[in-house]
Amino acid sequence: xxxxxxxxxxxxxxxxxxxxxxxxxxxxxxxxxxxxxxxxxxxxxxxxxxxxxxxxxxxxxxxxxxxxxxxxxxxxxxxxxxxxxxxxxxxxxxxxxxxxxxxxxxxxxxxxxxxxxxxxxxxxxxxxxxxxxxxxxxxxxxxxxxxxxxxxxxxxxxxxxxxxxxxxxxxxxxxxxxxxxxxxxxxxxxxxxxxxxxxxxxxxxxxxxxxxxxxxxxxxxxxxxxxxxxxxxxxxxxxxxxxxxxxxxxxxxxxxxxxxxxxxxxxxxxxxxxxxxxxxxxxxxxxxxxxxxxxxxxxxxxxxxxxxxxxxxxxxxxxxxxxxxxxxxxxxxxxxxxxxxxxxxxxxxxxxxxxxxxxxxxxxxxxxxxxxxxxxxxxxxxxxxxxxxxxxxxxxxxxxxxxxxxxxxxxxxxxxxxxxxxxxxxxxxxxxxxxxxxxxxxxxxxxxxxxxxxxxxxxxxxxxxxxxxxxxxxxxx
Amino acid sequence: xxxxxxxxxxxxxxxxxxxxxxxxxxxxxxxxxxxxxxxxxxxxxxxxxxxxxxxxxxxxxxxxxxxxxxxxxxxxxxxxxxxxxxxxxxxxxxxxxxxxxxxxxxxxxxxxxxxxxxxxxxxxxxxxxxxxxxxxxxxxxxxxxxxxxxxxxxxxxxxxxxxxxxxxxxxxxxxxxxxxxxxxxxxxxxxxxxxxxxxxxxxxxxxxxxxxxxxxxxxxxxxxxxxxxxxxxxxxxxxxxxxxxxxxxxxxxxxxxxxxxxxxxxxxxxxxxxxxxxxxxxxxxxxxxxxxxxxxxxxxxxxxxxxxxxxxxxxxxxxxxxxxxxxxxxxxxxxxxxxxxxxxxxxxxxxxxxxxxxxxxxxxxxxxxxxxxxxxxxxxxxxxxxxxxxxxxxxxxxxxxxxxxxxxxxxxxxxxxxxxxxxxxxxxxxxxxxxxxxxxxxxxxxxxxxxxxxxxxxxxxxxxxxxxxxxxxxxxx
Numbered sequence: 001x002x003x004x005x006x007x008x009x010x011x012x013x014x015x016x017x018x019x020x021x022x023x024x025x026x027x028x029x030x031x032x033x034x035x036x037x038x039x040x041x042x043x044x045x046x047x048x049x050x051x052x053x054x055x056x057x058x059x060x061x062x063x064x065x066x067x068x069x070x071x072x073x074x075x076x077x078x079x080x081x082x083x084x085x086x087x088x089x090x091x092x093x094x095x096x097x098x099x100x101x102x103x104x105x106x107x108x109x110x111x112x113x114x115x116x117x118x119x120x121x122x123x124x125x126x127x128x129x130x131x132x133x134x135x136x137x138x139x140x141x142x143x144x145x146x147x148x149x150x151x152x153x154x155x156x157x158x159x160x161x162x163x164x165x166x167x168x169x170x171x172x173x174x175x176x177x178x179x180x181x182x183x184x185x186x187x188x189x190x191x192x193x194x195x196x197x198x199x200x201x202x203x204x205x206x207x208x209x210x211x212x213x214x215x216x217x218x219x220x221x222x223x224x225x226x227x228x229x230x231x232x233x234x235x236x237x238x239x240x241x242x243x244x245x246x247x248x249x250x251x252x253x254x255x256x257x258x259x260x261x262x263x264x265x266x267x268x269x270x271x272x273x274x275x276x277x278x279x280x281x282x283x284x285x286x287x288x289x290x291x292x293x294x295x296x297x298x299x300x301x302x303x304x305x306x307x308x309x310x311x312x313x314x315x316x317x318x319x320x321x322x323x324x325x326x327x328x329x330x331x332x333x334x335x336x337x338x339x340x341x342x343x344x345x346x347x348x349x350x351x352x353x354x355x356x357x358x359x360x361x362x363x364x365x366x367x368x369x370x371x372x373x374x375x376x377x378x379x380x381x382x383x384x385x386x387x388x389x390x391x392x393x394x395x396x397x398x399x400x401x402x403x404x405x406x407x408x409x410x411x412x413x414x415x416x417x418x419x420x421x422x423x424x425x426x427x428x429x430x431x432x433x434x435x436x437x438x439x440x441x442x443x444x445x446x447x448x449x450x451x452x453x454x455x456x457x458x459x460x461x462x463x464x465x466x467x468x469x470x471x472x473x474x475x476x477x
Numbered sequence: 478x479x480x481x482x483x484x485x486x487x488x489x490x491x492x493x494x495x496x497x498x499x500x501x502x503x504x505x506x507x508x509x510x511x512x513x514x515x516x517x518x519x520x521x522x523x524x525x526x527x528x529x530x531x532x533x534x535x536x537x538x539x540x541x542x543x544x545x546x547x548x549x550x551x552x553x554x555x556x557x558x559x560x561x562x563x564x565x566x567x568x569x570x571x572x573x574x575x576x577x578x579x580x581x582x583x584x585x586x587x588x589x590x591x592x593x594x595x596x597x598x599x600x601x602x603x604x605x606x607x608x609x610x611x612x613x614x615x616x617x618x619x620x621x622x623x624x625x626x627x628x629x630x631x632x633x634x635x636x637x638x639x640x641x642x643x644x645x646x647x648x649x650x651x652x653x654x655x656x657x658x659x660x661x662x663x664x665x666x667x668x669x670x671x672x673x674x675x676x677x678x679x680x681x682x683x684x685x686x687x688x689x690x691x692x693x694x695x696x697x698x699x700x701x702x703x704x705x706x707x708x709x710x711x712x713x714x715x716x717x718x719x720x721x722x723x724x725x726x727x728x729x730x731x732x733x734x735x736x737x738x739x740x741x742x743x744x745x746x747x748x749x750x751x752x753x754x755x756x757x758x759x760x761x762x763x764x765x766x767x768x769x770x771x772x773x774x775x776x777x778x779x780x781x782x783x784x785x786x787x788x789x790x791x792x793x794x795x796x797x798x799x800x801x802x803x804x805x806x807x808x809x810x811x812x813x814x815x816x817x818x819x820x821x822x823x824x825x826x827x828x829x830x831x832x833x834x835x836x837x838x839x840x841x842x843x844x845x846x847x848x849x850x851x852x853x854x855x856x857x858x859x860x861x862x863x864x865x866x867x868x869x870x871x872x873x874x875x876x877x878x879x880x881x882x883x884x885x886x887x888x889x890x891x892x893x894x895x896x897x898x899x900x901x902x903x904x905x906x907x908x909x910x911x912x913x914x915x916x917x918x919x920x921x922x923x924x925x926x927x928x929x930x931x932x933x934x935x936x937x938x939x940x941x942x943x944x945x946x947x948x949x950x951x952x953x954x
Contacts, residue, residue, distance in 0.1 A: 028542070029550065030545045036540055036541040062515060063514055066505045066510035067510070067615065068510060086572065086573055089568050089571040091566045091567060091569075092567070093579075094566040095617035096562070096565075103566075140572035142572070
């Protein structure tokens with residue numbers, strides 16, 4: 001088996017190595033499109049399960065809209081088409097003929113969904129209308145990296161229409177909060193919530209809210225976004241409703257999405273030199289049971305006990321599996337499941353059975369003296385649950401500490417760029433709000449990740465004029 | 478509100494009326510692509526939930542493969558490209574440029590999945606490999622009808638590779654059986670299992686197994702198929718494994734799929750003049766609670782009790798909802814939920830509360846004297862469960878009787894076509910096995926739905942020569 005590249009020296013290669021060696025994705029014959037192999041798809045299924053429930057709790061219903069969008073639809077919202085047209089994949093031929101109007105493969109579905117909304121919304125009674133879809137989307141990207149930026153990706157996109165602007169703003173914030181809580185409580189990724197600068201805003205939105213995460217190499221990653229679209233699409237697609245006074249009004253819309261990128265965030269937040277570490281609450285295998293025996297006579301005894309413990313754990317809601325592969329040594333299995341980031345390894349041999357105990361190994365603990373513990377078979381379900389909770393908490397605390405340690409303050413462009421050259425990280429500073437000042441960051445491959453609530457800096461990092469906002473600057477994926 | 482067209486006089490229009498009035502689908506701006514609205518998408522989610530579990534129980538893992546397939550891949554399997562090329566949608570431009578090689582939007586994923594299999598399968602230890610994906614596919618259809626035949630549709634497609642031919646054949650049969658049991662036990666649709674004739678076989682398969690359902694207009698509908706692909710794709714895509722003796726062999730493959738068409742089958746099997754009837758085991762709302770009060774003073778009392786009963790039912794695993802819409806009369810609500818086919822309506826008024834009772838109304842019962850029953854509030858959860866089970870059973874029995882009543886025997890083409898002119902239905906007859914005899918059915922818009930296990934007919938319906946098989950002939954969707 002291969003070894004992963006050094007996580008501290010070449011993070012990018014370490015990431016590529018993990019993708020291949022943990023069998024998360026594979027290159028496909030189509031540029032920038034990746035195959036999600038079963039192990040990563042299972043993580044996506046778990047993300048979907050939790051997020052879908054939380055989305056439905058907001059009164060949002062799932063539906064499905066067509067993959068293809070007439071090219072003319074994209075053009076109805078001027079900023080939207082400007083933002084997306086360089087990335088479109090276009091169907092020009094179908095059924096053996098050239099199409100009269102080319103069809104765009106959805107890069108996002110605002111245009112087709114708000115077109116449908118215009119048919120469904122007639123009265124204030126039809127509002128709020130809250131629809132979500134789980135789907136694939138396509139954006140023709142130049143440089144792709146699995147999970148983070150791919151030509152095709154999987155996501156959910158929510159679209160809502162409200163009677164008032166305030167209601168739309170509030171709902172947009174509510175959804176950002178759903179994402180933030182999900183990122184923190186399930187993925188164990190501390191999320192910084194803020195507003196995007198005009199320049200980084202979604203094409204067609206009045207305001208884009210974001211949550212940003214900090215990866216181990218000190219770069220930021222946009223995790224999820226939530227947009228106040230306000231009137232842009234409702235006006236372009238003639239959505240009108242009769243309000244309670246009988247007047248015609250345009251509803252205020254929002255859209256919000258989470259993608260398979262979250263899997264990339266997971267890898268880059270928690271992984272270590274031995275491979276992935278998957279937070280227990282999102283892991284498809286929480287406990288891998290490795291039976292250990294040298295002599296054939298012990299095989300049945302150990303395997304039977306392993307199955308018994310697996311069933312006990314499954315009955316207690318723990319996702320346990322036995323690795324009974326005859327072709328691998330126990331050592332190779334340890335390596336394999338460490339690489340794949342299964343939070344807990346349970347080792348079991350004839351001696352352990354004799355002593356009514358098993359060994360629990362904590363994937364998230366690097367200190368070798370604390371990594372292993374013996375627990376009695378009698379208490380195994382309880383102890384496993386304690387350990388899983390503990391790992392979930394530890395991963396979050398560790399990431400939170402990293403975020404804290406890498407959150408710096410700086411006064412000037414020079415200071416920021418100098419520090420960024422030494423080490424990546426997040427730089428809080430003041431900003432006057434002008435695009436010119438923001439644009440200066442481009443040369444250093446940095447950007448404003450978001451505007452912050454707190455206001456500690458008085459002058460703009462670039463022009464030195466009065467700052468209107470504090471912003472967070474970083475290099476980002 | 479509109480009324481549905483007469484189910485006996487114009488079944489096709491009745492179907493269209495239901496689609497619109499029950500808010501199942503809506504036309505999209507793209508020809509042949511339909512929007513699945515929340516009420517039908519919720520049925521699909523339930524189908525997915527059950528089927529996904531059954532698929533995983535066979536040891537199959539979910540994964541995700543790219544939407545786009547290089548055009549050259551389709552051409553690698555001669556029969557496959559012949560079958561699918563008239564239906565392809567093709568991306569020729571992306572990212573503002575013409576592509577060097579056009580990309581086909583997947584009509585099915587054999588070519589890209591078996592290409593990936595060729596990278597993953599090296600040894601007999603890698604077999605069997607069993608992969609499933611839930612995805613959208615596109616087939617450019619001339620005449621479309623929502624759910625039954627649409628340009629884009631949702632499905633699952635399973636793909637497996639096995640060391641031996643026998644294992645592939647057995648697995649293909651196992652999956653057909655998964656579909657048959659699902660159709661019968663969940664959708665309450667009796668399914669006829671059989672083999673497709675060479676002519677109706679999947680493009681690239683050695684054998685296609687099918688389950689067929691009988692719709693209320695006497696037409697057959699192919700519900701699901703399972704294919705023995707054998708060596709076709711494994712040879713075209715150079716999949717080879719080292720067997721236990723160290724020799725290189727090609728694995729034997731299968732593929733199998735179920736689509737959103739099952740929702741159409743559901744509608745056309747169980748619907749009646751008042752609308753849909755959704756089998757309880759697949760319904761997203763099993764019990765709709767309609768609070769009834771005339772005077773404002775009773776409102777709170779009734780609504781509170783309705784909520785209480787809803788929570789009692791939810792806690793007992795029954796999917797219950799209260800329709801507390803102020804804008805509709807109880808009568809309008811009855812109409813609405815009958816149209817949407819919710820299996821049980823629970824009516825509740827102040828008098829009922831006084832008497833500690835509710836009214837349960839059985840959507841599947843047409844006899845007015847048997848449709849309603851009073852049950853005591855104390856027993857409501859138990860009685861609702863009994864009624865739901867009863868409805869599930871009744872729907873299946875009714876459909877089974879219809880299948881039996883419409884299953885005829887016939888000796889000759891003349892007899893079959895004469896009878897088909899009088900009324901649709903299934904016609905069992907003998908067949909010599911020749912394509913010429915099969916082709917004669919085309920003029921009458923009939924086809925061989927499947928070859929049967931039983932052998933009761935001695936001569937071919939067309940040429941009168943010795944029959945090798947009994948077949949089932951019908952008009953079909």
